[in-house]
Amino acid sequence: MKHLKIAGRFLLLLLLLSGCKSTQNIEADTNKSLSDEEFLADAYFLEGLRLKTIGNLESALENLEKAREIETENPVFHYQLAEVNTQLGNFRAAIHYAENAVGLDVDNVWYHVLLVQLYQNAGLFAKATGEMEEIIRLEPRKLEFYFMLSNLYMSIGDSKAAISTLDKAEKEFGVIDMIIVEKESIYLDAGKEDKAIKEVKKLINAFPDVLRYQVLLAELYIAINDFDDAKVIYDKLIDENIEDGRILLAMSEFYRSQKDYDKAFTYLKDAFADENLDLDIKVEMLVGMITSSGYSQVEMDTQQEIFDVLLQTHPAEPKALTVYSDFLVKKGDYATARENIREVLKTVRDKYIIWEQLLYVNNHLEDFETLLHDSDTIIQLFPIQPLPYLFNSIAAYQLEKNDKAISSAETGLLYAKNEPQIQVEFLIFMGESHYRKKQYEKSDSAFTEILKIDPSNVFVLNNFAYYLSLRGEKLEKAKQMSKKLIGLAQNNPSYLDTHGWVLYQMKDYEGAEKYIKQALEDGGSDRPAVLEHYGDVLYQLNRTEEAKTYWKKALKYDEANKALKQKISTGKL
Numbered sequence: 001m002k003h004l005k006i007a008g009r010f011l012l013l014l015l016l017l018s019g020c021k022s023t024q025n026i027e028a029d030t031n032k033s034l035s036d037e038e039f040l041a042d043a044y045f046l047e048g049l050r051l052k053t054i055g056n057l058e059s060a061l062e063n064l065e066k067a068r069e070i071e072t073e074n075p076v077f078h079y080q081l082a083e084v085n086t087q088l089g090n091f092r093a094a095i096h097y098a099e100n101a102v103g104l105d106v107d108n109v110w111y112h113v114l115l116v117q118l119y120q121n122a123g124l125f126a127k128a129t130g131e132m133e134e135i136i137r138l139e140p141r142k143l144e145f146y147f148m149l150s151n152l153y154m155s156i157g158d159s160k161a162a163i164s165t166l167d168k169a170e171k172e173f174g175v176i177d178m179i180i181v182e183k184e185s186i187y188l189d190a191g192k193e194d195k196a197i198k199e200v201k202k203l204i205n206a207f208p209d210v211l212r213y214q215v216l217l218a219e220l221y222i223a224i225n226d227f228d229d230a231k232v233i234y235d236k237l238i239d240e241n242i243e244d245g246r247i248l249l250a251m252s253e254f255y256r257s258q259k260d261y262d263k264a265f266t267y268l269k270d271a272f273a274d275e276n277l278d279l280d281i282k283v284e285m286l287v288g289m290i291t292s293s294g295y296s297q298v299e300m301d302t303q304q305e306i307f308d309v310l311l312q313t314h315p316a317e318p319k320a321l322t323v324y325s326d327f328l329v330k331k332g333d334y335a336t337a338r339e340n341i342r343e344v345l346k347t348v349r350d351k352y353i354i355w356e357q358l359l360y361v362n363n364h365l366e367d368f369e370t371l372l373h374d375s376d377t378i379i380q381l382f383p384i385q386p387l388p389y390l391f392n393s394i395a396a397y398q399l400e401k402n403d404k405a406i407s408s409a410e411t412g413l414l415y416a417k418n419e420p421q422i423q424v425e426f427l428i429f430m431g432e433s434h435y436r437k438k439q440y441e442k443s444d445s446a447f448t449e450i451l452k453i454d455p456s457n458v459f460v461l462n463n464f465a466y467y468l469s470l471r472g473e474k475l476e477k478a479k480q481m482s483k484k485l486i487g488l489a490q491n492n493p494s495y496l497d498t499h500g501w502v503l504y505q506m507k508d509y510e511g512a513e514k515y516i517k518q519a520l521e522d523g524g525s526d527r528p529a530v531l532e533h534y535g536d537v538l539y540q541l542n543r544t545e546e547a548k549t550y551w552k553k554a555l556k557y558d559e560a561n562k563a564l565k566q567k568i569s570t571g572k573l
Helices: 003-009 012-017 023-030 036-053 057-070 075-088 091-104 109-121 125-138 143-155 159-173 177-189 193-206 211-223 227-238 245-257 261-272 279-292 297-313 318-331 334-345 352-364 368-381 386-398 402-414 420-436 440-453 458-471 475-488 493-505 509-524 528-540 544-557 562-570
Strands: none
Touching: 036 057, 036 075, 057 075, 075 091, 075 109, 091 109, 109 125, 109 143, 125 143, 143 159, 143 177, 159 177, 177 193, 177 211, 193 211, 211 227, 211 245, 227 245, 245 261, 245 279, 261 297, 279 297, 279 318, 297 318, 318 334, 318 352, 334 352, 352 368, 352 386, 368 386, 386 402, 386 420, 402 420, 420 440, 420 458, 440 458, 458 475, 458 493, 475 493, 493 509, 493 528, 509 528, 528 544, 528 562, 544 562
């Protein structure tokens, strides 16, 4: 056949023809001289392969087409044209060339495999199954081909043919769990539960000492709601002194479903004590447990027992310590959580999420010196993550390092362009820090920007309006914001006081009296600022004695307030 010449002309094509021709033939062909046409076809073909490799598919297609035009019956050229057309999305052309390749070299398995994939993508499952049958005829010792054919039959709803294919695989390879489990699944989907059970029992009979196959049968019984037969198996396994964590997990889940929580918990702990049970499985279970459970003492104690076993089995594993830290955070034990996180970070320094957890813990502990230090470290390690800058700004603000708070927030904003909520947080600390520095224009600008992103942000509406009222500036704007504020949260004493104080600054004393009085009634009666404000309002309404009464009440909560003492002693503002 003519394609033998190509195989002999350059060894690269030997990979494509993967074992279909003998070395003797190749050596014989390589000694032949090339015609001009053959040389030109080779040149186009090799250039096509080079262009395909670098991703220039259109030019690759053009060169491969020229090679095929010279040697129309070379299956390698057709195969490569099929592959390139597939990558370009030209599936009809790809099928055409793949069919040609198969027709020109019917014994090449990989030509058939490509054609199966193309038929499958095109929804031509009947044709795909025919090709897979041919592939298995050519390569009967590749188990994956039987599974591919079985799945194709299932795609067209022919479960009988799918089972028949797996029966052939079983004859070829013997009783193995992969085949049995696939047949079990097909029988279950078809509602043939007795046949599914028969398959698993066949597996158990073939390998009576493999306990996980008995668990497989128990799980099958559970799937068909036959809990009695499942219990017989699990009760029998109890006497086997099992140490296999996977089996113990299955037993734990069964007894939990039967509401036998003591047994379920016992086997769960035993499973976690198995060093050979994949730690990732344990961690995944614990993450689910932490996120789905409540905060009751019973739940916390139960989870603590599991963690005790985990840490005894995997004492130095970073994953174990990390998930335990998550549990401690939920438990509210932030100090111990931080110790665990720092232990993890001794060996695992490239996982950003662990560093981020450290920042949250520091913040919960209100350890702002440490938060500042740790966030500085994390910024060095992960300079484009926005949250470390936010925590850095928070810590600096709390430590009254206003310039650093502003600088960190400004830098963090650059990395939070698509995260509006984080942008708001940065702008809050920028605004508050600028306000402390009496840089009111910059502060107002930050608060205004926040309200463009989040017009109903009650924190900013309250502070911005109150700051303007204290300065006696833009009072109409302050009034609109505080009015919106109390519409969003009508019974909040702080917000009512802010609105009242804005009205006070606008000399609307009756309006101010109404809202600040309501603030007192709604929980502000122990807040010195609200009490003092109410006294000021009463003074402006010529109710001086009442005013002094409220100033005195305010002083009880703010004994160091000299201005308040002055008001009380003079009876004047």
